[in-house]
Amino acid sequence: MSNQEVVILSVGGVRFVTRASTLQQFPESRLARMLNSDDPEFKLVNGEFFVDRDGTLFRYIMDFLRTLQVSLPTDFSDYQRLQREAEFYGLYPLADLLSQEHLLKPRLEILEVRFSLQEMQAFFRIFGSCSTTIETLAEQITVLTGQQSGQSWNSPFPSQKPLVPLPLERPSHHDMVFQCGTDYSAGDQFVARYVSIKPDNRKLINGANVLGLLLDTLLKDGFRLISTRTVSGEEKVECYSFERMQRPAGPAVTVNPTPGSSGVAQARRNQVQKGK
Numbered sequence: 001m002s003n004q005e006v007v008i009l010s011v012g013g014v015r016f017v018t019r020a021s022t023l024q025q026f027p028e029s030r031l032a033r034m035l036n037s038d039d040p041e042f043k044l045v046n047g048e049f050f051v052d053r054d055g056t057l058f059r060y061i062m063d064f065l066r067t068l069q070v071s072l073p074t075d076f077s078d079y080q081r082l083q084r085e086a087e088f089y090g091l092y093p094l095a096d097l098l099s100q101e102h103l104l105k106p107r108l109e110i111l112e113v114r115f116s117l118q119e120m121q122a123f124f125r126i127f128g129s130c131s132t133t134i135e136t137l138a139e140q141i142t143v144l145t146g147q148q149s150g151q152s153w154n155s156p157f158p159s160q161k162p163l164v165p166l167p168l169e170r171p172s173h174h175d176m177v178f179q180c181g182t183d184y185s186a187g188d189q190f191v192a193r194y195v196s197i198k199p200d201n202r203k204l205i206n207g208a209n210v211l212g213l214l215l216d217t218l219l220k221d222g223f224r225l226i227s228t229r230t231v232s233g234e235e236k237v238e239c240y241s242f243e244r245m246q247r248p249a250g251p252a253v254t255v256n257p258t259p260g261s262s263g264v265a266q267a268r269r270n271q272v273q274k275g276k
Contacts, residue, residue: 007023026091070097109133109243110243140198
């Protein structure tokens, strides 16, 4: 059979259409051998290969063959059942990887936003358990500064003078600090700091507006607000705590198939160590 030929499979009544080359990614698997030999588990009926197995789990098998990556939903829990399916099809590299659930299971990510107001300035500090998330936020958030006259500092529109970007303060890989608002300079001049958060292009100077946009951005990114509290001290600090379930970023595991090998010894685990 040509490796470009279209193959139709019916797995437990669920229909899949793919190329022969996809099924031949691992030459020693039963799916590859099915195309060129008689296997009693696979029946050729009206041009379709029928096998009485779990069609729902087979979609993850197909995704693995197409991408050579293990990519599962956040709420996935049938690791042992999927491992048995992988073993049935002779995909031993996949079965080997599924037996190590700690590489694939989602982890709980915690993030906290601290917000305080002091006269005409608002201060923000963001802490995160995952440094990758903080890096992503740092790329989204831009602080711009410029001088304005006293007549225009409270205008909803930035001064026509060029605004200069300021670097975010990064005390560590797990947090960032920035501020917005105005600070008195000299005469009737104010130093104004605006904040912009991608993909929103507005330049905001009001702390409450920046806070609202930041919280909305986190909610859209899959975070869930779990608590709010006010910390009393020299100034009141509002704390917003978020959490989300996050799978390892990027391709958690990649397998390189090698023709003529058993597969298990050829499994190459490239766990992306992020968020440490």
